[in-house]
Amino acid sequence: TKNRLNHIITALIFFTVLYSCAQKGTEENKTEPEFNEPFRPQFHFTPPSNWMNDPNGMVYWEGEYHLFYQYHPDGNTWGPMHWGHAISEDLVHWEHQPIALFPDEHGTIFSGSAVADTENTSGLGTKENPPLVAIFTYHDAEGEEAGKDDFQTQGIAFSTDKGRSWTKYEGNPVLKNPGIKDFRDPKVAWIKDQWIMSLAVKDKISFYSSPNLLEWKHESDFAPDWAAYGGVWECPDLFPLPTTDGKEKWVLFVSINPGGPQGGSATQYFIGDFDGKNFTTETTEVKWLDWGADNYAGVTWSNVPETDGRKIFIGWMSNWQYAQEVPTENWRSAMTIPRSLELFSDGEGYSLASRPVKELDKLRSETSNISGTEAELTHELVELEFDITEEDFRIEFQNEENERLILEKTGEFVVLDRGLSGITNFNADFENTQTAPIGNIQAKNLRIFIDRSSIEVFINEGELVLTSLIFPTSHYSKIQMHGLGSGKARHLKSIW
Numbered sequence: 032t033k034n035r036l037n038h039i040i041t042a043l044i045f046f047t048v049l050y051s052c053a054q055k056g057t058e059e060n061k062t063e064p065e066f067n068e069p070f071r072p073q074f075h076f077t078p079p080s081n082w083m084n085d086p087n088g089m090v091y092w093e094g095e096y097h098l099f100y101q102y103h104p105d106g107n108t109w110g111p112m113h114w115g116h117a118i119s120e121d122l123v124h125w126e127h128q129p130i131a132l133f134p135d136e137h138g139t140i141f142s143g144s145a146v147a148d149t150e151n152t153s154g155l156g157t158k159e160n161p162p163l164v165a166i167f168t169y170h171d172a173e174g175e176e177a178g179k180d181d182f183q184t185q186g187i188a189f190s191t192d193k194g195r196s197w198t199k200y201e202g203n204p205v206l207k208n209p210g211i212k213d214f215r216d217p218k219v220a221w222i223k224d225q226w227i228m229s230l231a232v233k234d235k236i237s238f239y240s241s242p243n244l245l246e247w248k249h250e251s252d253f254a255p256d257w258a259a260y261g262g263v264w265e266c267p268d269l270f271p272l273p274t275t276d277g278k279e280k281w282v283l284f285v286s287i288n289p290g291g292p293q294g295g296s297a298t299q300y301f302i303g304d305f306d307g308k309n310f311t312t313e314t315t316e317v318k319w320l321d322w323g324a325d326n327y328a329g330v331t332w333s334n335v336p337e338t339d340g341r342k343i344f345i346g347w348m349s350n351w352q353y354a355q356e357v358p359t360e361n362w363r364s365a366m367t368i369p370r371s372l373e374l375f376s377d378g379e380g381y382s383l384a385s386r387p388v389k390e391l392d393k394l395r396s397e398t399s400n401i402s403g404t405e406a407e408l409t410h411e412l413v414e415l416e417f418d419i420t421e422e423d424f425r426i427e428f429q430n431e432e433n434e435r436l437i438l439e440k441t442g443e444f445v446v447l448d449r450g451l452s453g454i455t456n457f458n459a460d461f462e463n464t465q466t467a468p469i470g471n472i473q474a475k476n477l478r479i480f481i482d483r484s485s486i487e488v489f490i491n492e493g494e495l496v497l498t499s500l501i502f503p504t505s506h507y508s509k510i511q512m513h514g515l516g517s518g519k520a521r522h523l524k525s526i527w
């Protein structure tokens with residue numbers, strides 16, 4: 032009987048262990064991202080869980096687009112920053128990667144960029160296997176709390192295995208702080224035979240140069256008196272861009288928070304020249320990259336092959352005014368759809384067009400033609416296209432809950448009203464009407480992307496853009512149109 036008891040006990044232990052393993056299995060499965068929660072974007076990049084802000088370190092290398100991002104893995108609001116990581120071969124489908132950069136003794140990891148050091152100028156790889164080098168801001172929160180003003184410095188990390196693992200440089204920080212509280216967001220590029228770093232320094236952009244990414248020399252500062260101020264300058268990006276009439280200009284992005292055209296955060300840009308030391312502008316007018324409330328801290332990919340010829344952009348699709356309160360739980364924030372940038376002649380000078388990248392066409396499934404003043408939308412993920420036939424137009428999206436989102440052009444302005452578009456009461460600043468001046472643009476066509484919690488409006492393929500978050504409680508199933516000609520509604524497939 033003792034033997035039998037032993038067997039029973041063994042069997043009991045066996046089944047208990049088996050059961051608890053199975054339980055653990057299901058629990059673990061539960062924490063796996065579902066990517067199907069209410070409001071979870073279906074064709075925009077989102078982190079698997081928790082908080083994300085700025086896109087960082089975007090570099091193209093050996094057939095892969097790398098996207099890093101400001102990440103707080105332990106909560107759904109902003110906190111100690113890491114660099115999250117994802118990889119795509121087509122800018123549309125993303126594979127989540129392990130966290131690339133963790134905080135260390137110098138601080139947490141704020142925004143920055145990444146380059147392919149193809150000549151191994153840094154010596155951190157070899158000529159045969161050149162390193163990818165990430166340049167980022169260290170934010171020493173303890174130093175800040177202790178009342179210091181030199182708590183932001185620049186550090187680097189490198190990878191010699193296609194960005195899969197990252198090693199911090201021993202000599203960090205590579206650029207110390209001269210005693211200025213806001214000293215961050217290095218964007219580095221190979222320009223005129225040296226590395227140039229654009230850095231946001233309070234309310235100016237400082238340019239530094241380096242032969243090897245390790246030693247940096249201050250070259251100049253840019254802060255014209257007519258620019259948009261009112262908040263701190265952040266996340267610069269400097270690059271040459273061809274114009275549609277065959278010239279080349281230099282463009283400088285400067286994100287500003289607050290002080291944007293719809294309140295809160297937004298990105299202004301400057302067009303001019305960069306001679307290797309100084310950036311100069313040829314206009315004295317504030318220009319905004321996107322007139323919607325929700326496109327911030329966006330920058331462009333580096334090292335995209337010249338044969339491609341595109342400058343590809345992605346932005347953080349939120350606004351610091353309310354980003355931490357939007358009605359999502361498991362994760363917070365998405366990126367915009369990727370856009371390709373181009374300078375077009377606007378009648379007076381040049382302006383920037385942001386065009387949805389052509390890779391997005393892959394997501395298209397059934398298409399239906401739209402004409403008249405009303406149409407049903409049978410799918411929640413849609414791309415709409417219309418000819419604009421009248422001077423003024425209006426399109427209203429409606430759902431079963433009687434929530435309404437209105438886009439209209441009246442006279443000189445394009446207006447997006449999300450006041451009744453769904454859940455808006457989580458923050459008083461969210462319930463807004465976004466107004467954009469049409470300027471010299473002759474509005475000819477309209478392209479709109481609607482995901483579960485966003486609308487992106489492109490007039491004339493991106494000559495005027497409005498990106499906006501929305502939280503409708505069910506999908507918009509009907510549209511009413513005025514002033515628009517024939518159109519198309521395409522269902523889009525989910526990327527997850």
Ligand code: FRU
Nearest residue numbers: 085101141142215216265328
């Ligand atoms: C912009 C920003 C950057 C900073 C990062 C911190 O949104 O404030 O200036 O590096 O976010 O997460």
